[in-house]
Amino acid sequence: MKVTPQSILKQYWGYDSFRESQLEIIESALNGKDTLALLPTGGGKSICFQVPALCQEGICIVVSPLIALMKDQVETLKKKGINAISLNAGMHFTQIDTALDNCVYGDVKFLYLSPERLRTEIVQVRLQKMNVNLIAVDEAHCISQWGYDFRPPYLEIAEIRKLLPNVPVLALTATATPKVVDDIQSKLEFKQKHVIRRSFVRDNLSYMILREEDHKGRMLRILAKTAGSAIIYVRNRRRTKEIADFLQTQGVSASFYHAGLSFDERQTRQNDWINDKTRVIVSTNAFGMGIDKPDVRTVIHIGFPDSLEAYFQEAGRAGRDGKQSFAVALASNADISGLQKRLEHEFPSRERIREVYYALGSLFQLAEGSGEDVWFDFDLEAICNRYNWKPKEIMEAISFLEKADHLIVAANSDPRSMLQIIVNNETLYELELRNPKVGRLTKVLLRSYGRMFEEFVPINEALLAKRAGYSTDQVVAILQKLHQLKMVEYRPSTGLPKLTFVGGRLRKQDLLITKTIYEQRIELIRERILAALHFVSTDKVCRGQMLLKYFGETDSKHCGKCDVCRSLLNVESKATDLNEFLASIESEVTIEELISIHSDRSEKEVLKTIQLLLDNNELVYHMNGKIGIPQP
Numbered sequence: 001m002k003v004t005p006q007s008i009l010k011q012y013w014g015y016d017s018f019r020e021s022q023l024e025i026i027e028s029a030l031n032g033k034d035t036l037a038l039l040p041t042g043g044g045k046s047i048c049f050q051v052p053a054l055c056q057e058g059i060c061i062v063v064s065p066l067i068a069l070m071k072d073q074v075e076t077l078k079k080k081g082i083n084a085i086s087l088n089a090g091m092h093f094t095q096i097d098t099a100l101d102n103c104v105y106g107d108v109k110f111l112y113l114s115p116e117r118l119r120t121e122i123v124q125v126r127l128q129k130m131n132v133n134l135i136a137v138d139e140a141h142c143i144s145q146w147g148y149d150f151r152p153p154y155l156e157i158a159e160i161r162k163l164l165p166n167v168p169v170l171a172l173t174a175t176a177t178p179k180v181v182d183d184i185q186s187k188l189e190f191k192q193k194h195v196i197r198r199s200f201v202r203d204n205l206s207y208m209i210l211r212e213e214d215h216k217g218r219m220l221r222i223l224a225k226t227a228g229s230a231i232i233y234v235r236n237r238r239r240t241k242e243i244a245d246f247l248q249t250q251g252v253s254a255s256f257y258h259a260g261l262s263f264d265e266r267q268t269r270q271n272d273w274i275n276d277k278t279r280v281i282v283s284t285n286a287f288g289m290g291i292d293k294p295d296v297r298t299v300i301h302i303g304f305p306d307s308l309e310a311y312f313q314e315a316g317r318a319g320r321d322g323k324q325s326f327a328v329a330l331a332s333n334a335d336i337s338g339l340q341k342r343l344e345h346e347f348p349s350r351e352r353i354r355e356v357y358y359a360l361g362s363l364f365q366l367a368e369g370s371g372e373d374v375w376f377d378f379d380l381e382a383i384c385n386r387y388n389w390k391p392k393e394i395m396e397a398i399s400f401l402e403k404a405d406h407l408i409v410a411a412n413s414d415p416r417s418m419l420q421i422i423v424n425n426e427t428l429y430e431l432e433l434r435n436p437k438v439g440r441l442t443k444v445l446l447r448s449y450g451r452m453f454e455e456f457v458p459i460n461e462a463l464l465a466k467r468a469g470y471s472t473d474q475v476v477a478i479l480q481k482l483h484q485l486k487m488v489e490y491r492p493s494t495g496l497p498k499l500t501f502v503g504g505r506l507r508k509q510d511l512l513i514t515k516t517i518y519e520q521r522i523e524l525i526r527e528r529i530l531a532a533l534h535f536v537s538t539d540k541v542c543r544g545q546m547l548l549k550y551f552g553e554t555d556s557k558h559c560g561k562c563d564v565c566r567s568l569l570n571v572e573s574k575a576t577d578l579n580e581f582l583a584s585i586e587s588e589v590t591i592e593e594l595i596s597i598h599s600d601r602s603e604k605e606v607l608k609t610i611q612l613l614l615d616n617n618e619l620v621y622h623m624n625g626k627i628g629i630p631q632p
Contacts, residue, residue, distance in 0.1 A: 005030070008054045009047070012080045019044050021198040026052045029134055029170045034190040036140065036181065037172045038197040041316030042292070045172045046073060049136035052170075053110065054082070058133035059103055062112045065139055065151055067410050070112040077110060086112035087123070088410070092489070094420070095456050100126040115142075115153035116408050116502070118160060120373065127160065132167050135160070137188065140171035141309075144183035145520075147176070148309040148528060152405035153502075158189045174316070175309045178552040200312075200551055204319045206561040207543035208328040209536050215302050215330050216246055222328055223252060223280065228297030229273065232282045233314055235303045243302070244282040254280040257287045263495045288314060294321035301329040304339060304536045307528035308550050311535075331536050339533045347522050348397045350513045356397040357406060359387055361505045372504035377496040378409055403521060404513065406506065409499050416458035418491040419445070419479065425453070431487065441478050444468045456489070539564055542612075558612070565612065581609055582618060588626035 005026045009015050018026070021037070022044055028035040029052040039045050053060030064070050070086045077084040085099050085108055103111050104126055111130075117123060135157070141147035143154035161169065169188050176184065185193050212218045223230060234240055240256035247254035255269045255278045272278040274293050281287060285305070299318040305311045311329070319325025348356075361368075363383065364376045384391055401407040421428065432439030444467045449457045461479075465472045476492065483490040535546055544559030558565055558578050565578075584597055591610065598606050610627065613619040620630045 003055050005051050005055060008051050012054070012082065013047065018047075021196055022048055022051075025170070025196050026055075028194065028196060029168060030055060032166075032168045033194055034169045034185075034188070034192065035171070036184055036190075036195045037170065038176060038181070038195065038200075039172065039174060040198065040200045040202065041174045041313050042294075042320035043174065043198060045138065045174070048172060049134060049138075049170050050077070050110070053134050053136075056133040058131035059108055060110050060134045060136055061118075061127070061130075061132055062110055062136045062138060063115055063118055063154075063157060064112060065114060065142055065149070065154075067114070069138075070114075074110070074112055082110070083108045084110035084112065087117045088114070092418075092420070092456050092491075093122075096122060098455050104129045114410070115151055115157065116500075119153055119156045124160070124163060128163050132164050135164065135167055135169045137169060137171040138173075140173040140184050140188075141176050141180050143171075143187045144176075144180040146179045146183055146524065148307050150403050152403070153408075155187060158187060161189060175312055175551065177550065181552065199556075200548055200553060201544070201556060201559075202316065202319065203559075204322055204324050205315070206324070206326050207315065207547070207559070208326060208563045209304075209543065210328060210330050210563065211332070212330045213332045215332065216243070218330055219243075219300060219302070220247075220250055220252075222298065222300060222326070223247075226298045226326060228279075229276065229293065229295060230280045230298040230300065231288065231296060231314075231317060232280060232300045232302065233285060233287075233305075234282060235284070237284060239302070240282045240284060244280075247280055247282070252280055253278050254282060257281055257283040259284070259286040259497075285310065285314065288317050291317075292320070293317075295323070296320070297323075297325050299325075299327045301327075303335045304329050304331050304532060306339070306342060306525075306532060308531050308535055308547065309528070311532065312547055312551070329536065336533070336537060339529060339536065342529050343526055343533075347525075348393055348400065350515075350518055352393065353397045353400050353513055354508075354511055356389075356394060357401055357506075357511060358508070359383075360407075360499070361501070366501065366505040368507045369504050371501045373500065375498040375500045377494045378499040379494075379496050400513075400518075400521060404517065405502055406511065407499060408502060409497055417461060417493040418456040418489075419449075419452065419459045420456045420489045421445075421452045421487070422489055423487045428487070438478055438482070441468050441470065441475060456491075461492075539567065540612075558618075578609065578613065582613065582629065585619070585627070585629055588622055588624070588628040590626055594627070 005018070005023060009018065021039065025035060025037045025048040029049065037045065037048055039048070049060060049062065062070070062073075067088055070088065074084045074086045083106070085102065087096055087099060100122065102108050113123065137143070137154075137157060139149070142149050142151040143157065144150065157169075161167070169190070171184055171188055173184070181195060185195070210218060219232065232243060234243060237258040237260055240258050244254045244256035255272065257266060257269050261269070269278070269281065270287075270291065273281045274291065296318045299315050301311070301314070305314065315327035318327050360383070361371075363386070364371070380391055380394065383389070383394060398407060398409060402409065428442060432442055441464065444464055445452065445459070448464065448467065449459060451457060461475045462472050465475045468475065470478075479488065479490045482488040531550060535543070538546070542558040542564055543562035545556050548556040560578055581598070585594070589597075591607070594610065595603050595606050610619065614621070617630065619627050622628055
């Protein structure tokens with residue numbers, strides 16, 4: 001049977017047909033064309049590179065900055081019987097070496113890695129030995145200096161292309177302005193510019209900006225009117241618990257989620273929400289990336305994000321099943337003022353950024369020039385307490401250092417403890433004879449886990465304690481002792497994010513934060529805040545049109561469902577109402593003539609409709625005082 005994209009889709013995903021634009025993107029990749037795919041959040045980006053990779057011999061290299069998303073996709077592929085692996089932060093050299101060998105000599109179909117990992121010598125050498133059929137670049141906006149999450153290591157993907165000159169690149173993103181679209185193709189050295197774009201129009205999604213001082217009261221009323229799952233985004237961790245507790249007192253099933261929770265807590269709460277055991281999840285922006293829950297009916301923002309990119313992604317998690325859904329932002333006067341103040345915010349000075357960099361080096365006891373590819377636990381709270389700094393100023397400094405390619409902070413890819421036995425079987429057996437207490441634990445280890453002599457494996461100390469008849473503290477103590485004796489390599493879990501110094505810790509004279517780069521980054525932030533501020537403040541332009549125009553779609557029609565459209569029309573209108581109104585204008589007409597034509601509506605409603613269309617440049621005033629359709 002001939003392998004086709006449709007047969008692969010049916011075999012592994014169970015679908016009979018592709019969504020809009022997916023097949024076009026897949027065929028472009030199969031034809032060897034460099035392609036930039038623009039798909040809205042929830043548009044099925046992963047299928048666009050997974051299907052063409054499965055249609056061909058060889059392996060697909062997937063570059064992604066999102067550790068959690070890589071991990072989820074690898075696990076999903078394995079459940080489908082597809083061999084995939086990922087190289088993540090904190091992996092030991094032996095683990096990386098073994099994984100890359102499997103990619104060269106085994107039957108691995110997908111290798112997921114971060115752009116930082118892609119630039120290492122061990123990866124670059126092995127890539128040339130692999131039969132690579134496609135390079136997929138996820139979250140491709142990160143390669144653009146104009147993107148909202150610029151990652152300098154992405155720039156080196158073009159260098160990798162020189163090692164694999166005949167392999168096409170498929171870049172994918174859900175949010176890119178026209179400037180970013182051009183920059184992505186340039187930075188990835190596309191042989192020819194080629195963009196496949198699905199409109200970002202979400203016909204089933206109503207965008208609402210509600211000026212509201214009583215956040216909790218309005219939130220309750222929204223949840224009472226809309227059934228189904230909901231996400232509530234707030235601006236800080238403290239508020240997640242506060243809002244979730246309030247909802248529970250009002251009889252609403254709710255939980256909270258943020259990056260400060262343990263791995264097990266995050267997994268449990270996420271799974272309870274996905275499986276509808278919890279209706280509402282209250283979260284910081286740490287929640288949602290890579291989670292495919294199609295039946296989210298409502299996304300509520302309490303306050304407003306600092307950029308339209310972030311808002312569009314978060315709001316877009318509602319209604320992925322195509323059914324009517326709502327994205328509601330509750331913005332009080334204080335919230336609007338907060339955005340305005342961000343424009344005047346005292347960004348960390350260049351001196352403070354340097355202080356943070358060298359304080360981290362001292363904290364981890366790194367000599368200048370050392371620490372390349374060494375990952376440390378990043379405990380933000382401990383750092384704040386030690387240096388008496390506020391979390392926000394540290395994170396802003398670190399964000400700048402990341403964008404300047406000096407540091408990388410990544411989520412812990414596997415928060416379980418890891419263990420490898422580094423002596424041979426005979427040495428281990430001699431130890432068991434000399435120390436029966438230790439021997440009992442090592443026997444349980446070998447019965448519980450395989451391949452411990454060959455590679456690191458994740459272990460569960462509590463489970464080992466139960467099986468060996470020891471306490472968890474006793475198991476940890478024994479493993480630590482074996483580690484000191486250099487019989488095992490034991491890495492206890494911390495659950496904390498990981499931090500590394502790119503290229504090792506720099507000398508003071510080498511840490512260059514030029515005024516030009518510094519001011520450029522600040523100006524980009526300000527531009528995004530201004531766009532967000534305009535979006536949340538205006539009440540005269542269709543929300544849907546504003547979002548689409550920001551992302552380069554200049555010919556869109558008013559949605560007819562957002563708060564602006566509904567308010568100006570004062571009816572539960574549909575987009576067709578406005579389109580029919582425009583269709584009634586065959587030539588230049590006066591306002592009085594329009595009122596007469598639409599005698600079935602009130603004069604007030606007709607005037608509001610005219611005002612809306614004028615504000616959206618779909619009608620124009622002529623010098624003779626009449627109104628008409630603007631000429632192309």
